[in-house]
Amino acid sequence: MTLQNADVHVWSGQEAEDASGAALLAQEKAGRRRKRGQIIASRLLVLVAILGAWEISSRTFVDPFAASMPSLIFDRFLEWLTDGFLLGNLAVTLMESVVGFAIGAVIGISLGLALSFNDAASKVCAPYINALYALPKVTLGPLFVIWFGIAIKMKIVMAAVFVVFLIFYNTWSGARDVDQGLVDSLRLMNANKREIARKVVLPSALVWVFNGLRVSFPLALMGATIGEIIASKRGIGFIVTDSAAQFDTTGVFTAIFTLMFVAVAVDRIIVLTQAHALKWDEASSAL
Amino acid sequence: MTENVSSTAPQPPLIEVDHVSKTYVRDGQLTVAVDDANFSVPAGSVLALVGPSGCGKTTLLNMIAGLLQPTKGSVRYAGSEVTSVNCGAGYMTQHDTLLPWRRVLANVSLPLEIQGLDRRVMLDRAADALREVGLQGFERHFPNQLSGGMRKRVQLARTLVYSPETLLMDEPFGSLDAILKINLQQDLLRLLAKRERDLTVVLVTHDLEEAVTLADTVLVMAGRPARVVHVEQLEDLDRRTRDEGVVALRRLPEFSLHVERLWQSLEAASGSAQPRDGDGRSAAAPALESGRAR
Ligand SMILES: Nc1ncnc2c1ncn2[C@@H]1O[C@H](COP(=O)(O)OP(=O)(O)O)[C@@H](O)[C@H]1O
Numbered sequence: 001m002t003l004q005n006a007d008v009h010v011w012s013g014q015e016a017e018d019a020s021g022a023a024l025l026a027q028e029k030a031g032r033r034r035k036r037g038q039i040i041a042s043r044l045l046v047l048v049a050i051l052g053a054w055e056i057s058s059r060t061f062v063d064p065f066a067a068s069m070p071s072l073i074f075d076r077f078l079e080w081l082t083d084g085f086l087l088g089n090l091a092v093t094l095m096e097s098v099v100g101f102a103i104g105a106v107i108g109i110s111l112g113l114a115l116s117f118n119d120a121a122s123k124v125c126a127p128y129i130n131a132l133y134a135l136p137k138v139t140l141g142p143l144f145v146i147w148f149g150i151a152i153k154m155k156i157v158m159a160a161v162f163v164v165f166l167i168f169y170n171t172w173s174g175a176r177d178v179d180q181g182l183v184d185s186l187r188l189m190n191a192n193k194r195e196i197a198r199k200v201v202l203p204s205a206l207v208w209v210f211n212g213l214r215v216s217f218p219l220a221l222m223g224a225t226i227g228e229i230i231a232s233k234r235g236i237g238f239i240v241t242d243s244a245a246q247f248d249t250t251g252v253f254t255a256i257f258t259l260m261f262v263a264v265a266v267d268r269i270i271v272l273t274q275a276h277a278l279k280w281d282e283a284s285s286a287l
Numbered sequence: 288m289t290e291n292v293s294s295t296a297p298q299p300p301l302i303e304v305d306h307v308s309k310t311y312v313r314d315g316q317l318t319v320a321v322d323d324a325n326f327s328v329p330a331g332s333v334l335a336l337v338g339p340s341g342c343g344k345t346t347l348l349n350m351i352a353g354l355l356q357p358t359k360g361s362v363r364y365a366g367s368e369v370t371s372v373n374c375g376a377g378y379m380t381q382h383d384t385l386l387p388w389r390r391v392l393a394n395v396s397l398p399l400e401i402q403g404l405d406r407r408v409m410l411d412r413a414a415d416a417l418r419e420v421g422l423q424g425f426e427r428h429f430p431n432q433l434s435g436g437m438r439k440r441v442q443l444a445r446t447l448v449y450s451p452e453t454l455l456m457d458e459p460f461g462s463l464d465a466i467l468k469i470n471l472q473q474d475l476l477r478l479l480a481k482r483e484r485d486l487t488v489v490l491v492t493h494d495l496e497e498a499v500t501l502a503d504t505v506l507v508m509a510g511r512p513a514r515v516v517h518v519e520q521l522e523d524l525d526r527r528t529r530d531e532g533v534v535a536l537r538r539l540p541e542f543s544l545h546v547e548r549l550w551q552s553l554e555a556a557s558g559s560a561q562p563r564d565g566d567g568r569s570a571a572a573p574a575l576e577s578g579r580a581r
C-alpha cells in the first residue's frame with residue numbers, strides 16, 4: 001500500500017459506506033474471485049495433462065510393470081482404502097511424524113529462545129549448531145536402531161531429529177533478529193526484561209518460528225518414513241518397501257501419493273494457522 | 288559556558304547536557320557526531336534543536352534518553368547523571384517503533400499495560416489519545432495498513448498516553464502534510480498549556496517555522512563535527528499569544544524575524560564550516576542520512 005493511497009483513505013473514510021464505495025468493493029471482490037477461478041482451472045488442467053500423459057504412455061510404449069499408471073493406482077487406492085489397510089498404516093506414520101514433530105518443535109523453540117537471550121552462549125555454540133544443522137540426519141538412523149530398537153520409538157526419534165535443528169535455527173535467528181528500536185522503545189516505557197521478551201522478542205520471532213514449522217513438517221514425515229524403511233512392519237514406509245520387494249510398483253506409487261496428500265493437507269493447516277496468527281504480516285497472510 | 292536557555296526558571300534545569308561529545312566507532316572509522324554540546328533545559332520549557340541532517344541531533348536525543356552514553360561529558364536529568372534508560376522521558380523516535388503485530392489501539396495502550404493499569408481504563412485512555420490525534424475509527428488497523436503520517440500520529444498518541452514528564456521528539460511532524468502538521472502543532476501547544484504538570488519538551492526538527500512555533504528556545508547546530516552555533520530566545524512569543532492559534536502566530540512580525548535569524552545563522556554556519564566545491568550541504572546530506580542512529 002502506498003502512502004498516497006492510505007492518505008486518500010483517511011479523507012474518504014465515510015465513502016466506504018455509500019453506494020459507490022460498496023460497488024467498488026464488490027467489483028474488486030468479483031475481480032479477485034475471477035482471477036482465483038482461472039488459476040484453479042489452470043492447475044487442474046496441468047494435473048489432467050500429467051496424469052493423462054502417464055496413462056497413455058503406460059498403455060502404449062512404456063512398461064506398466066515398471067511405471068504403473070494412474071488408473072491402476074486409483075483402483076489400488078480404493079481397494080486399500082476400503083479394506084482399511086491404507087488408513088491403518090497411515091495412522092502409524094502420522095502418529096510417529098506428529099509426535100516427533102511436536103517433540104522437535106518444543107525442544108527447538110525452547111532452546112532457540114533460551115540461547116537467543118544469551119549472546120555469549122550464542123556465539124560459543126554457533127559453529128556446533130551449524131555443524132549439526134549441516135549433518136545429513138539419515139546417517140543417524142542405524143545408530144538409533146541400536147539405541148531405541150526397531151519399534152515406534154525409533155521412528156519418533158528420527159522425526160524429531162529431522163525437524164529439531166531447523167526449528168531451533170529459525171527460532172534462534174528470529175529472536176536475534178528482533179528490531180533493537182522496538183526493544184529500546186519498550187525500555188523507555190520502563191518495561192523489564194520479561195515484558196520485553198513477551199511483548200517484543202516472542203511475537204517478532206513468531207514469523208520465523210512459523211516458517212520453520214511449515215518447512216519442517218515434511219521433514220518429520222521424511223524422518224518417520226525413513227525410520228520405517230530402515231526397519232518396520234507397519235506404516236507408509238513399510239508399504240513402500242514391502243511393495244517394492246514384490247515388484248509391485250502400483251503399491252509403491254499408491255503409498256507415495258497418499259503420503260503426498262497428507263503432507264499437503266498438513267501444510268495447508270499450518271499455513272492457515274499462520275495466516276490467522278500473523279494477520280498483521282502481509283507476507284504470511286498472502287500465502 | 289552554559290548557554291542558559293531560559294531566564295524564567297529559578298530551580299535547577301531538568302535536563303543538563305554538560306560538555307557532551309559523542310564519537311561513533313564503526314568498521315575502524317571514527318565519526319564525531321556531537322562535539323562539546325553544552326546546554327540545559329529548564330522544567331516546563333520547550334527546546335528545539337535545528338540543523339542539517341547528519342549533524343548529530345538524533346544522537347543527542349538518544350543520549351538524553353539514555354539509549355547512548357556520551358564519549359565525553361555527561362547528561363544529567365533531574366540532578367542525577369543519565370547512565371541507563373531514562374524512564375522520565377517519552378521518546379518519539381524519528382522512525383516509528385510501533386509493534387507491527389499489535390493493532391493501533393493495542394499499540395497506544397502498551398505503555399499503560401506495562402504500568403499495570405486496569406484493562407478497561409487502559410483501553411479507554413488509549414482510545415481518548417487516539418481521538419486527540421484524529422485517528423478514531425482506526426483502532427483495529429495494523430500499523431502497516433496506515434500511511435507514514437498516520438503512524439506518526441499513533442506514535443504521538445502512544446507517547447502522550449502515559450504522560451511522561453519529558454517529551455523527546457525527533458522530527459515528529461516531518462512527513463505530514465501541511466494542514467495536518469499545523470493541526471498537530473496546534474494540539475501540542477494546547478496540550479503544553481493545559482497539562483497540570485509542566486511538560487518539558489526537546490524537539491528536533493529541520494523545519495524552522497515549526498521550531499519557532501513550538502519552542503521557547505531554539506538551538507542551531509551546524510558544522511562537521513556539529514556544534515551549537517546559535518541560540519535563539521523566543522520569549523517575546525509567549526504562550527498567551529499562542530492561544531490565538533498557530534496561523535495567527537505565524538503572521539506576527541516577530542515570528543518572521545526569528546525564522547529569518549535562524550535561517551541566517553544556518554547559512555553562515557554552512558558557508559564557513561563546509562568549504563566544499565559546489566553545493567556542500569546537499570552533497571553531504573544523503574550520505575549522512577543513511578548511517579544514522581535510530
Ligand atoms: N550507529 C552509528 N554508527 C556510526 N555512525 C553513526 C551512527 N549513528 C549516527 N552516526 C553518524 O553520526 C552523525 C550524526 O547522526 P545523527 O545523530 O543521526 O544526525 P541527525 O539526526 O542530525 O540527522 C552522522 O554522521 C551519522 O552518519
Ligand SMILES: [Mg+2]
Pocket residue numbers: 341344345346381457579
Ligand atoms: Mg536524525
